[in-house]
Amino acid sequence: MISPIKIILIIPLLMLILFFVPKMQNRIVYRFSLILIALAGIFFVINPDFTTELAHKLNVGRGTDLLFYLCAVAGFISILMLYSKLRRIEATQTEIIQNAAIENAKKLG
């Protein structure tokens, strides 16, 4: 029997697969990673004991701690990826503004 909390946790992971993955066109690596993360998440929600087992094998006290560490690493990687994307967008924006400024340059006086 799946408890309500498990359903609450599984729904956003399924949404990740159903809504966000199709939007990531031509990004096979990102798509595949997201599907994998979502499936692993669903698996851990359904089999919480497995995380504890895995944690013990990795010398981590509890399954919760292991998931917390993994989330911290995933969060840090996400921030780096977003920052990198932001830098690219900023560079493109700068180029557009610079080109527009040059095109609209005025001779005064």
Place this chain on the structure above:
Amino acid sequence: MTEPKNIFILIPAFNESKVIRKTITPVIEKGYTVVLIDDCSSDNMFEAVKDLPIRYVRHSINLGQGAAIQTGIQYAYQQGAEYAVTFDADGQHNYEEIPKILEPVISGRADITMGSRFTKGGIAESIPGIRKLVIKIAVVVNGILTGLWLTDAHNGFRAMNRMALSKIKITQNRMAHATEFLSLIKKNKLRCEEVPVHIVYTEYSLNKGQANLNAINIIIDIILNKIF
């Protein structure tokens, strides 16, 4: 012999309406082509200069001094400038030193010259002690990061020939561009020479200029630029 109109004086400016006229007017009188790059000022700087015979280039969004200089460089190159000089809008630089900073470039000894307050003959008038210390530290940081050891850092008074204009592509929008400038000189194997200049620190320029603590931001920007 180069005609002054083929020498473009690039002046990046942000909210400098109080002093911009005073800075620009003597440069125009020398016959140079003045390019004012307005980095989306909100103090109506355009009104202060609209009757002056200058080229006016305006960013629609405030990007930072590095981006404004790059816009000026790109514009000067496209307009066929033979030489270009970057010049501060706040009145720190002396227009009478423009021929001096251009001389090594025009004579063909250098592709780019950098003004220096601390080389023999240079003067940093009324410079606060803490500012001098920050600049000295920046000189060492720049040397380590770029491999180009100069006597000054973050001095906006520079001159370039057309080849340097084509090679310099600044991507650091904000103040870290000064370090990037050195990296680009090194990367493109441009011949660089330092020229002693006289910089005057007025109350206005000190209030308007960078805070000393901004040096930390600049270092963070440089590191991030190396990573991403």
